[in-house]
Amino acid sequence: MGVSDERRATRSATEQRSAVRERYADIATRSTNEGCCAGDGCGCGSDGLDARTRELGYDDAELETVAEGANLGLGCGNPTAIAGLEAGEAVLDLGSGAGFNCFLAAQAVGPSGRVLGVDMTPEMVEKARANAARNGSDNVEFRLGEIEHLPVADETVDVVISNCVVNLSPDKRGVFEEAYRVLRPGGRLTISDIVRTAPFPDDVLDDSDALAACVSGAETVDEVARLLAAAGFETVDVSPKGESESFIRTWDETRDLSEYIVSATIEAEKPR
Template identity: 65%
Template sequence: MTDDVSAEGGEIDAAEQRHAVRERYSDIATEGSSSSCCDGDVDAAGDTGGSTACCGDTAPESMTPEDESRRLGYDEDDIDAVASGANLGLGCGNPTAIASLEPGETVLDLGSGGGFDCFLAAREVGPDGRVIGVDMTPEMVERARENVEKNDADTVEFRLGEIEHLPVADESVDAIISNCVINLSPRKPQVFREAFRVLGPGGRLAVSDVVQTAPFPDDVRLDPSSVSACVAGAATIDEVESMLTDAGFIEIAIDPKAESEAFIRDWDDDRDPSEYVVSATIEARKPR
């Protein structure tokens, strides 16, 4: 399996894909208010229109990030625990709920956005733990850093970088979380190799992401905005398992969530993305 999505059956150039993703989330970071990222629908060119579901294109007009988070599996304690501005309603699940974080651990969040999952992880690892968020969008990193003070989270830091080239030392992390971000990468095998590199022996990966369940039609597969909306970049379960195995992971478990159809259906006004993708929990471990 090659690294570049353009060599895996799609014709979208890797650079074009990265540009579409960066533009989309740059606009979400700067245009979203402190209480909602659903103020404008952002396409690959950075234009805004109606409401946005952030991972997808559209959501009900009255949907707030808090409402979206409830649909993704966060409870009221999670939502209330983080100051406004960090929860942008992004994602397709709740990775902190499956990560089994322990006090004192070091946690890495791939594609950390406004920092919501990082601040939740900080609660779990406590004052002796550490949380690192990595995001490739400067505007997101800036926003997340502003949220550190709001949340009195001095054990959390945010770094600018690509998840294919993590600015993190070898074997320095106990657990990796991520929320609907790995599908956005044009080089997913490299993402998993980097995850393996930075995890210490026995370290674990616990992410929420979308997986492909049916072939994409051309109007989805060739649309940069469908890639940046967490749809057209999804790999199949078999592909994800193969990439994890090739990277060296063991104890791989990929669990599709049928109930995710309810919110994935809202990601696009013109088509039903739930016909092609489903949210899944993806867990794996680095051998000791």
Template identity: 60%
Template structure:
């Protein structure tokens, strides 16, 4: 599996170190050392449910956009938390479509997507942590998800063929990448003409305090590696995407402010929906 180059990142860490701390956190969660954590976070003061809980509360699920029906429709422990949004709410999936989930974790969003695309569709989850991929595959068996598969890989180097995907989803994972332009390029490559992005993630609204920016725990817990809205718009547009729209979630401060014990991170971070479209043939 190729390694991302040692380049500068939004965080205060070099790319190699950033990837290492993120992979270690995900591996720890997958190993069951803290089952209350979310797919995007892994400390008890970060972006989701606290260590005292064993499942996300109905209130947290409501804030992030999941319905009670969605939460009850997936068996097993695929839902390790709730990330920072619900990409299903913006994906508008149709029966028969192919879906790729960037940073699929234990598979929760993949299983929800599979219900939408039906047996004629397919869902691929990609995660860079072997322990998480193994957990997701176990969950797939428990959910009889025959149209879902999980692949080990980096979102900067997607294990998917060119123009094979209709929709890319992701939940609070792109912010963890040290090379977001490469993520955008790869997403563009694997999408079919007319394919679309439907991503929930966090974006910066102000500068991150220097000590937070350089803290590995803050990077791995979705706080210090986020981009600005303008920065993400530029990345996606430069790649070739059109109809780029990044919409902050106005009430995300209700849950974001609790992600860190020392800072109110809602002062510089907000959850957002990120949508874009690859041009149809002839539109480019």
């Protein structure tokens, strides 16, 4: 265990979850969409929000087909774009927030498919359920729960997606084990998340805001791959996206976070 890992290990899981829950409850209850994955300086208002969302990999059609209020400008990629969703599939979104990726997934799987979002923040679940009514998404459901203890039955899901959420968990192996449990044999995990490319300085490790903002909880590429393999996954691929440095630099006005983290596409399969 390195110095960074030792410092992070001193935080209790309860403290980590409380910090994350408090941050996203605040974002969910704001009257305007001004939350970002790692800071509030990413641009407010619909124009700034749309610009940031495009930078994450979403296109205009995706922005236009989801009712206002679901897209909070959170995340570090577009997991629905890489998941290859097919009609009739069952999709689970870990840390579903206000439901943006769930509604996009629902369009991809069609009325014969279904989408389930799980989030540990009651305010987010309430917001997502209201958004589902506005979007007319009859095949989408939102449940309150922790991604380390999913309120989902065994082997009932074809695809697990997530956007910049697993790094927030104090028990990442537990998250991947739960994802493995709920996936059907042959199912796949396809997520966008942050990985660590260099050791964090102490001021980042000691910053509770950095923990709750998708930064200091990030693991290395090798560690993410190891955790997935330990959970039972095969065909593991963790691919950093160098182009993400441009938006990561905007996450903090006092330091360049792209020196320590990068967005990555993380994919794995459950054996058939």
